[in-house]
Amino acid sequence: MKYAFGEFREGLLIAFTAIRANKMRSVLTALGIIIGIVSVTLMGTAIEGLNRAFNKSIAAIGADVLYVQKWPWGGGEDWWKIRNRKDILIQQARAVEKQAEFARSVSPAAGARRQAKYNQKVLENVVIVGTNADFLTTLGVNVEFGRFFTSAEDDGGRPVCAIGSEVAANLFTNENPLGKTIKLGSGNYKIVGVIEKQGSILGMESLDNRAYIPINRFFKNFQSRFGGIQIMVKAISMKDLDEAKEEVRGIMRKARGLHPKQADDFAINQQEMIIQTFNTIGVVIAGVGLFITGLSLFVGGIGIMNIMFVSVTERTKEIGIRMAIGAPRRTILQQFLMESAALCLMGGVIGLMISFPLSLIIDQILPTAMPLSIVAIAILVSLFVGLVSGFLPAFRASRLDPVDALRYE
């Protein structure tokens, strides 16, 4: 044990002396490793960030909610064909609402972007959503204070609204918004409630910059009854989702008058599809990242091997001296392996030192943190590359003939 330790320390000492003696050369040699480690850690950080953002925002879509829409998520079909589909209409939503047995609740939704105004304060591009009183159940959303509008208010097409937290915060700084009247587009609406904060979908569209009004009111102020809407169907439970989907499909086909040979002219979208699309994106990012990482580590490894051969040749005499005073071949092998491992490890650490501040920058755009596992992997990978690429040179060093090595000038 003691024996191994003295040698180990000597090996470390030699490695660091050698690296220090050739600082510039060492850093240049380790460049491939540095780039590899930077790319693998940044990729890991980015994927971590995407996952976090995704998991947070995808929750708003609801895993057990079906979205009956004109456009399929994820695309793939002929754009023009879809474009020319007939709109989904409110009667179809009513049909689904009435007939679907596997649905816990059904909400139609139509949207428009308008100005919201209260006293002198103006908020542009607020999304006005026309829906029914079941909206909260369908999407699993809660009211922060006040209430949502009732079915009676919906049926009567009353000018009431529930506003998103962002709208509330922007229009009412020191006032209680409940009971106040705001202008949405050209109509006046009385605020009955404020919806709790929901965040955004994939960091793009805020879900809180919205105002919800009865859909029957929406048809008066923003679009006709024959304008396109979407239908959201919450299944009774997660395990009924597939059956609910088939059922809704049947109801929709009937409501839209399709005969059996015709294909669906609507899409039933669900969270699952986004997850799939997202996973594909994740795989692509990981693939590209791993390719860059692999390539730079490979090139870096070759560079390390090359420089280690140079180092062995330069130090042939030293190897001879060490052998002459009793270093066994194994020790020489170990010494050069440690040197190349130390070189790569240095590259790895420099790589981490570069990518850590970069990960903080990424964090500004996409809330994330460099995963600890990635740091560990980076260290292990650079050690591994060092050992692999150092092996041949180290082996050559250890096989030198002591007399020849001593004679080398």
Add this chain to the structure above:
Amino acid sequence: MDTVIRLNNITKIYHVGSEDVHALQSVSLEIHKNEYVAIMGPSGSGKSTLMNIVGCLDTPTSGLYELNKTNVSEMNDNQLARIRNKEIGFVFQTFNLLARSDVLHNVELPLIYGGVSSSERKKMAREAIGRVGLTERIHHKPNELSGGQRQRVAIARALVTQPSILLADEPTGNLDSKTGDEIMALFDTLQKEGNTIILVTHEEYIAEHTDRIIRLRDGNIESDQAVQNKRVAVTTGKIG
């Protein structure tokens, strides 16, 4: 007297291209404990080859080599490394110190490979450095020392493991004659203290420090004689 080295019909053949070079034809000799031996002979006569075999840096093509009654000629690389570490102290013409390490570390090195603990190592190395009179230079690098001082460091490194034999291949070959004399005085002292020493030299006046001169020619022992009028060291072995 104890036999330290026994060589029986040692041959060494180098293959150079299609040619065989018989560096040692058939060498047999015995060296006893505390002997002081010089090996002489013209260039290319096989002196270094013999020293390398005795020092276990090289293995003979055939023949028997016993070191302290153990057969060395059959040992593998690892066993030879161990013998070099424990039993042999080698001093070279070109000193062969590690340029980037200071005196202390150079002298410590055999003990590191010998698995001696750090504190023990430092103690032994300091003592050996003291014996060659370089205590003041303990943290100097080789390039801050004169040739004579470097050779003293090499001798300290050879001594530090308390080996069975000290081997020196032309130890004064790179030194001026005055410095050479000083190194020889050091060897004289070490021999008097009980070490067994074999050294290679070209110079009669160096060889005359020893008790026995073995002359080689074309890989054979030409003569093996006791020294008649032994030269006595003029300077003392310890010079700071």
